[in-house]
Amino acid sequence: MATQPAGTSQEHGGLRLAGEADPDLAGEGAGEGQPTAGVGPYRLALRRLRRNHVALAFGVIFLLVVAVSAAAPLYSRYIAHTGPNDNHITETITVSGHSENVVSTTGIPIGPTWHSRFFFGADQNGRDVAVRLLYGGRASLEIGLLAAVITTVLATIVGTTAGYFRGAVDGILARVMDVIWAYPPLLLGIALGTSLALGGLKFGPLTIRGNSLFIPALIIGFVYVPWVGKPIRGQVLSLREREFIDAARTQGMGHVRIMTSEVLPNLGSTIVVFIPLIIANAILLEAALSFLGAGVQPPNPSWGTMIGEGLQLLTAAPHLVLVPGLTLVLAVVGINVFGDGVRDALDPRAQVRLQH
Amino acid sequence: MGRFAVRRVASMVLVLFAITVLTFLIFQKIPNGDPALRLAGRTASPENIASVRHTWGLDRPIWDQYLITMQKVFTGSVISYTQRINVIDQIRRGLPATVSLAVGAGVIWLFWGIVLGMVSAVKAGRFSDRALAVLSLTGISTPVFVVGAILLYVLAFLLPIFPNGGYVPITQDPFQWFWHLVLPWLTLSVLFIGFYSRVLRSTMLDTMGDDYVRTARAKGLSERRVLVRHVLRTSLIPIVSLWGLDFAAVIGGGAIITETVFNLQGVGQYAAQSIQSLDVPPVLVIVMFAAFAVVLLAALIDILYAYLDPRIRLSG
Numbered sequence: 001m002a003t004q005p006a007g008t009s010q011e012h013g014g015l016r017l018a019g020e021a022d023p024d025l026a027g028e029g030a031g032e033g034q035p036t037a038g039v040g041p042y043r044l045a046l047r048r049l050r051r052n053h054v055a056l057a058f059g060v061i062f063l064l065v066v067a068v069s070a071a072a073p074l075y076s077r078y079i080a081h082t083g084p085n086d087n088h089i090t091e092t093i094t095v096s097g098h099s100e101n102v103v104s105t106t107g108i109p110i111g112p113t114w115h116s117r118f119f120f121g122a123d124q125n126g127r128d129v130a131v132r133l134l135y136g137g138r139a140s141l142e143i144g145l146l147a148a149v150i151t152t153v154l155a156t157i158v159g160t161t162a163g164y165f166r167g168a169v170d171g172i173l174a175r176v177m178d179v180i181w182a183y184p185p186l187l188l189g190i191a192l193g194t195s196l197a198l199g200g201l202k203f204g205p206l207t208i209r210g211n212s213l214f215i216p217a218l219i220i221g222f223v224y225v226p227w228v229g230k231p232i233r234g235q236v237l238s239l240r241e242r243e244f245i246d247a248a249r250t251q252g253m254g255h256v257r258i259m260t261s262e263v264l265p266n267l268g269s270t271i272v273v274f275i276p277l278i279i280a281n282a283i284l285l286e287a288a289l290s291f292l293g294a295g296v297q298p299p300n301p302s303w304g305t306m307i308g309e310g311l312q313l314l315t316a317a318p319h320l321v322l323v324p325g326l327t328l329v330l331a332v333v334g335i336n337v338f339g340d341g342v343r344d345a346l347d348p349r350a351q352v353r354l355q356h
Numbered sequence: 357m358g359r360f361a362v363r364r365v366a367s368m369v370l371v372l373f374a375i376t377v378l379t380f381l382i383f384q385k386i387p388n389g390d391p392a393l394r395l396a397g398r399t400a401s402p403e404n405i406a407s408v409r410h411t412w413g414l415d416r417p418i419w420d421q422y423l424i425t426m427q428k429v430f431t432g433s434v435i436s437y438t439q440r441i442n443v444i445d446q447i448r449r450g451l452p453a454t455v456s457l458a459v460g461a462g463v464i465w466l467f468w469g470i471v472l473g474m475v476s477a478v479k480a481g482r483f484s485d486r487a488l489a490v491l492s493l494t495g496i497s498t499p500v501f502v503v504g505a506i507l508l509y510v511l512a513f514l515l516p517i518f519p520n521g522g523y524v525p526i527t528q529d530p531f532q533w534f535w536h537l538v539l540p541w542l543t544l545s546v547l548f549i550g551f552y553s554r555v556l557r558s559t560m561l562d563t564m565g566d567d568y569v570r571t572a573r574a575k576g577l578s579e580r581r582v583l584v585r586h587v588l589r590t591s592l593i594p595i596v597s598l599w600g601l602d603f604a605a606v607i608g609g610g611a612i613i614t615e616t617v618f619n620l621q622g623v624g625q626y627a628a629q630s631i632q633s634l635d636v637p638p639v640l641v642i643v644m645f646a647a648f649a650v651v652l653l654a655a656l657i658d659i660l661y662a663y664l665d666p667r668i669r670l671s672g
Contacts, residue, residue, distance in 0.1 A: 182647040184610040325502035332497035
């Protein structure tokens with residue numbers, strides 16, 4: 001999962017980073033179990049992160065929201081006994097002794113009952129808000145995480161290629177990123193969302209239906225590419241002038257090999273710092289797009305669509321906005337504070353900063 | 357300097373051209389949105405549709421259509437599909453509300469971003485810094501429509517202090533204009549205040565370690581003077597350039613959600629309404645002008661930087 005940035009898989013990259021002038025030597029000198037002498041930067045960062053209890057606590061909050069949302073089908077089947085799109089508009093339920101309409105005759109849905117059925121109340125169509133909240137969370141988080149993966153992969157490829165080859169390749173790729181970057185993300189997202197959500201996307205033999213979650217994920221992933229790709233390109237531009245790249249070139253390594261095994265490991269900490277930030281922004285952009293009707297398509301729930309639909313009944317039934325709104329804020333604050341901790345841990349200067 | 361400016365402007369023109377093409381293509385692809393069908397009405401005969409298609413130039417090759425569209429955009433004669441009114445007039449009508457929103461919110465978020473960023477930098481590592489960090493991260497993490505909805509619910513419904521959305525022109529009643537805009541200004545500022553204070557904090561902390569700051573302290577300047585005249589002044593450069601870009605985006609319709617939540621009838625809300633009715637021309641024009649505003653300001657800022665800092669124009 002993307003929220004585990006300094007995991008074991010990157011440890012080797014970390015060791016290589018420690019002795020980048022001569023990667024093989026560093027790799028041999030500092031084995032896994034060795035004491036402090038050969039501790040890689042990622043391991044150091046992990047230690048620093050472990051001491052930052054606030055960041056860890058907020059990271060746990062985010063993981064809890066993810067876990068609870070992932071359990072949506074269980075909640076729906078065993079506790080609420082209803083699906084996310086099931087209408088109960090004409091039904092009545094018994095709350096603490098007396099029966100009440102799920103949706104009153106004037107069209108006002110019932111508020112939170114704090115019981116297994118309609119725990120967070122109903123919406124104007126008599127659907128269970130708690131069930132929709134969990135399913136909506138699943139959609140929002142899936143889109144956020146998927147978009148973060150798309151942005152990270154595309155931005156790394158584009159940024160590295162542009163910075164490494166410079167010249168005409170860079171001219172074109174950097175210009176393309178400039179064009180995408182020039183649009184306010186929300187407006188570009190809306191433009192693409194309106195265009196694709198209605199008709200779906202045909203990509204060779206591959207067809208993605210308009211109401212698929214892949215569409216918003218693709219759009220959001222695409223929109224944020226320049227925001228990450230431009231800094232990566234800048235870093236690669238300076239990395240490629242370093243001695244160890246010359247050394248690799250004299251050894252006869254090909255371009256692709258140099259990019260993947262020499263340049264990429266050195267981008268690790270930048271990418272790791274960006275990942276939580278992209279996830280947070282992707283979740284927010286998804287909510288905004290769905291709120292405006294250019295993201296997840298109704299009747300499918302997402303936090304953004306729920307808030308958008310609830311806004312019309314804000315004064316009579318504030319729970320329709322507050323329940324998904326506060327959950328969304330909780331999840332995004334969680335990943336943002338955690339991401340801040342990751343950055344402090346990976347950026348050595350952050351230590352210096354805190355001593356002021 | 358002149359050469360740098362010429363190169364920067366040339367690349368800007370290229371990007372602007374690419375923006376017009378990309379925006380046109382995105383909206384060209386809109387399905388179920390065949391403009392001829394929409395223009396001709398529900399009960400049109402095939403001949404009718406064909407004639408509409410011809411008079412609006414929709415049967416021409418795509419590059420021809422692109423040229424026609426751009427010509428219309430720049431001469432200000434774009435007509436919307438659904439209401440058949442001039443799009444530029446409509447944007448001009450929404451502009452006062454959007455500009456009022458952007459200017460007020462821009463002042464608020466710049467001021468509070470600088471104040472909170474300075475406090476966090478001076479108190480770095482202490483409790484107030486950490487509290488401000490969580491607070492500004494919460495601001496960054498809260499979507500505009502959640503802030504707006506909560507403010508509306510609490511300050512316009514539970515305690516009816518402020519009006520429930522809407523816009524009053526300043527020429528009509530300056531006080532009502534102000535009163536209607538207080539909540540939208542606050543809503544739009546929250547995100548930016550959080551973001552700017554974080555940026556300013558880190559640039560200020562970076563600057564504090566610089567040699568010239570040590571020199572300033574060594575020659576006996578008061579801490580206050582060092583902070584304001586030396587540290588803050590340099591650290592403000594990235595903030596002001598960010599402010600320029602964000603301000604341009606808001607003017608170009610980027611405050612689409614704030615305008616929708618508070619029903620301000622500005623440019624952004626016009627874009628949102630046009631999207632819902634799949635009315636392509638207004639969205640095309642607004643999206644394009646928003647991107648234009650950002651690109652123009654970015655180029656202006658780059659040239660200004662190069663003017664201020666010779667290292668940039670000589671290396672680039």
